[in-house]
Amino acid sequence: xxxxAQSPRYKIIEKRxxxxxxxxxxxxxxxxxxxxxxxxQGPKLLIQFQNNGVVDDSQLPKDRFSAERLKGxxxxxxxxxxxxxxxxxxxxxxxxxxxxxxxxxxxxxxxL
Amino acid sequence: ILNxxxxxxxxxxxxxxxxxxxxxxxxxxxxxxxxxRWETAKSPEALFVMTLNGDEKKKGRISATLNTKEGYSYxxxxxxxxxxxxxxxxxxRALMNYGGATNKLIFGTGTLLAxxx
Numbered sequence: 643x644x645x646x647a648q649s650p651r652y653k654i655i656e657k658r659x660x661x662x663x664x665x666x667x668x669x670x671x672x673x674x675x676x677x678x679x680x681x682x683q684g685p686k687l688l689i690q691f692q693n694n695g696v697v698d699d700s701q702l703p704k705d706r707f708s709a710e711r712l713k714g715x716x717x718x719x720x721x722x723x724x725x726x727x728x729x730x731x732x733x734x735x736x737x738x739x740x741x742x743x744x745x746x747x748x749x750x751x752x753x754l
Numbered sequence: 755i756l757n758x759x760x761x762x763x764x765x766x767x768x769x770x771x772x773x774x775x776x777x778x779x780x781x782x783x784x785x786x787x788x789x790x791r792w793e794t795a796k797s798p799e800a801l802f803v804m805t806l807n808g809d810e811k812k813k814g815r816i817s818a819t820l821n822t823k824e825g826y827s828y829x830x831x832x833x834x835x836x837x838x839x840x841x842x843x844x845x846x847r848a849l850m851n852y853g854g855a856t857n858k859l860i861f862g863t864g865t866l867l868a869x870x871x
Contacts, residue, residue, distance in 0.1 A: 684861030745798040
């Protein structure tokens with residue numbers, strides 16, 4: 643079974659630029675999550691989708707971050723404009739909604 | 755704000771040593787506890803999901819115990835090997851005020867384990 647796919651794996655941008663990350667979850671997983679992991683901290687949930695609807699986006703900085711999951715399968719997370727403090731690993735995970743969340747390898751973002 | 759704490763932050767051991775880490779969480783909000791292993795440049799890998807007080811789970815040389823009354827879980831690695839080098843994360847799935855559980859995971863900051871040959 644293929645795992646969660648993410649791209650790109652690494653991205654370096656300058657502050658105020660825009661960036662987008664892509665995630666393809668495990669086939670059949672209705673729930674998709676985006677987490678942000680800043681160095682020295684644990685992963686923090688940014689947004690959770692159930693199919694193509696948003697379940698929880700309470701910790702998403704909506705002035706600069708947006709996410710969509712249009713067809714209930716893959717998802718994109720966008721930052722516009724990026725700030726220095728957005729440097730982090732962005733993890734995508736998926737689940738059937740029951741228990742275990744399965745993670746992708748993450749996108750490492752560096753904002754200069 | 756729910757807080758999950760892990761200790762130690764980092765650990766350096768020799769090959770063959772046994773080691774253990776602690777994860778602490780608010781017992782009143784407990785629904786389930788997850789353990790993950792995250793090797794550099796790879797995907798976090800699910801190790802255990804623990805739900806019952808007194809639960810003990812094992813996967814090869816790695817085992818975990820759970821005490822929901824006092825709000826902690828221990829992860830043990832017996833006879834550490836260099837391939838065990840990784841960050842070990844615990845995450846709480848919390849019970850909400852309405853009586854149900856969120857699917858959201860609240861992570862600790864992790865324990866970084868380095869095993870030297």
